[in-house]
Amino acid sequence: MTQTADSISTPPATSDSIAQSLSLAIHEHRIAPGTKLGEDELSEIYGVSRTVVRASLQSLSHMKLVDIRRNKGASVASPSTKEAHEVFEARELLEPRTARSAAKRAQPADIAMLERHINDEHIALEANDPGRALYLSGLFHTEIARIAQQTTIAGFIETLIARSSLIIALYWRRESALCEKHAHHALVQALADHNEQRAEELMRSHLVDLHSALDLRERNGRTLSLKDALSS
Amino acid sequence: MTQTADSISTPPATSDSIAQSLSLAIHEHRIAPGTKLGEDELSEIYGVSRTVVRASLQSLSHMKLVDIRRNKGASVASPSTKEAHEVFEARELLEPRTARSAAKRAQPADIAMLERHINDEHIALEANDPGRALYLSGLFHTEIARIAQQTTIAGFIETLIARSSLIIALYWRRESALCEKHAHHALVQALADHNEQRAEELMRSHLVDLHSALDLRERNGRTLSLKDALSS
DNA sequence: GAACACAAAATTGTATACAATTTAAGTTAC
DNA sequence: GTAACTTAAATTGTATACAATTTTGTGTTC
Incomplete structure (x- = not known):
């Protein structure tokens, strides 16, 4: 807006x-x-x-x-729970391997950029702009794919991340705070250290965390406010 | 035509x-x-x-x-050698895992369809229609992704296979015969047996074979007939 | 008041018309 | 003969016009 x-x-x-x-x-x-x-x-x-x-x-x-x-x-689009699962399963397949490649290739300038993204995200959160923070959080993942220098896979990841934001809009549980800050910071450290194994593992667990923070039980999508509109 | x-x-x-x-x-x-x-x-x-x-x-x-x-x-499109590498690397990342899922889920009807595809491919080859055979060979891979019931990943694979046909048109070495027939047959067998590990491994080695059957040295693409036109 | 039928409005699908840009040809100069 | 310039043809980009479809609203009937 x-x-x-x-x-x-x-x-x-x-x-x-x-x-x-x-x-x-x-x-x-x-x-x-x-x-x-x-x-x-x-x-x-x-x-x-x-x-x-x-x-x-x-x-x-x-x-x-x-x-x-x-x-x-x-x-x-308003992705179904099935689609939501598929998107995160695809991310869990693609991104850890990509993080590994990124750890191999990361340059100091790349690390600086990632840290800047994390900082921007923090600023957005403090400014009470969670949407912007979510976008920047996605950009973080996109950047890692770019650092890995696999344009084709990076393209796939980019669309998966965009779709993820729709999924989060529909299925995110309020209860679970999005305390990804630690995860992202640890990932940057692994990339800076060229620790491939750790980068891959951190990315995998980070994605599993995100996936499990969704409420994907059947017929639970916050759809077009049928009952919400009725109660308000 | x-x-x-x-x-x-x-x-x-x-x-x-x-x-x-x-x-x-x-x-x-x-x-x-x-x-x-x-x-x-x-x-x-x-x-x-x-x-x-x-x-x-x-x-x-x-x-x-x-x-x-x-x-x-x-x-x-006429993909560069870099792009060609990327496409096959992406396939090597996505398809083995997908073949594993397909081995878990394959139904008798799926196996029958795959065998029919192999047969059609054989017929096309005998009819001296290598283009058709190549298309059917791609369809074989697409079908496996479909059997794995991962629509999202299947979509990625579909585009990668289509791009592969362009890459093959540009970089395929005549010397290496496309004797994929055994590879595809063995894969179907593994799927029929629900042997996930073997299916994954067969798919991986099959893709590595394909990848290595390309001549992807720099500046070797059969491009728009610059010298060809000059000699003719 | 609910259900149906029909007409009007709004929205999308497709074709055509015009503007902008590139490509090709032709001309002149050297 | 080649290079550069000019002009004409062809091709793409965008807007508009019209056709087809859906949606909405109204009136009628029971």
Whole structure:
């Protein structure tokens, strides 16, 4: 909500910039899962025709961030519990190995950047902007994949992380505080030490922690506020 | 080439059907890497407007099967040696684990389907249609991912296999015969026996074989016939 | 008041029209 | 003959117009 004006400012929005803007908004939980994304609405917001808006939406649908159903239009995806499990299982398969590669290749500049990300995340949390903090937390994982210099796998991880933010929006348990700070710090230390085994193991346990902090029992998704709206 | 008429037949082509048709043609090596894919040309072939053709091309570009460069249009991707390594490294990370899951879950009907695929591949080879055989060989891998019931990972594998067919078109060494038949048969046997460890190991060594059958030394891609055209 | 039928509005799908950019050809100069 | 410049053709990018579908609202009937 803070930077919406940026999105519609002077330089004419391109298909990619719109997709990125929407992706960020979804990632930061400014748009909830299930929200309808009307083409006219978006083309008005971004100041372009529906043609380019459609291209953006199609792009986002390819990474499963939005659902497009024929003649029904686009809405922010709302992954099922099954999908949620799959996404985290995929992350548990990909990311530990990637963290190992990153530990092998990490340069001082990379470590500095990761520490800056952790710091930014902390600042966002203090500023009471949990959405932004979540986004930065995801960026941390994306950066590690980039450091590993495996562009292809990094691309997969990037989409998995984006989808994770939808899953967290739907299934995160309030009870479990997101005290990932220690985990991320320990990971950076392992990367700085080029301790491959430890980096892989830390990443694995970190992801298992995240996965288990979700409430993925059947029919428990905080869906489109059916009962919430009724009680309010 | 055989079924081109199908693509332009009575039911009006949709964006998805065009993407699938092009994907198949690329996979079967009927269209070479680097080939320009003009929008007017395609819209004429499929009998639709450029609007829907563009959607198809964008979809294919998301899975890195075609390159879209702004104001330059779309052409069939031609992956670099670096990209080729990355794709096979990703497969070596994803597919063995997936084969293990498939061994756990394989039903008799699944085994029968895999055997049918192997048979079809054999038939295609005898009919002197190596492109079709290559496609069916890829389908074999895709099916295993499907049997593993990990839709998300299966999606990744699917795109990796499609990209592999481009890589094979560019970097396959003639010398090494593609005698995968034994490998695939042994894999099916392991799946039928629910022998997870063996399935994982067979898949891994099979992929390593494929990877090493590529000639990925620098500047060795059979690119757009610079010298070929000069000598002819 | 509930259920159905029908009409109007809104939304998406596709084609076409026009603008911007690249590519190719042709021309001139050296 | 080659290089550089100019102009014309072709191709892509974007907006708009129209067709098809869904959604919404209204009125009728029971």
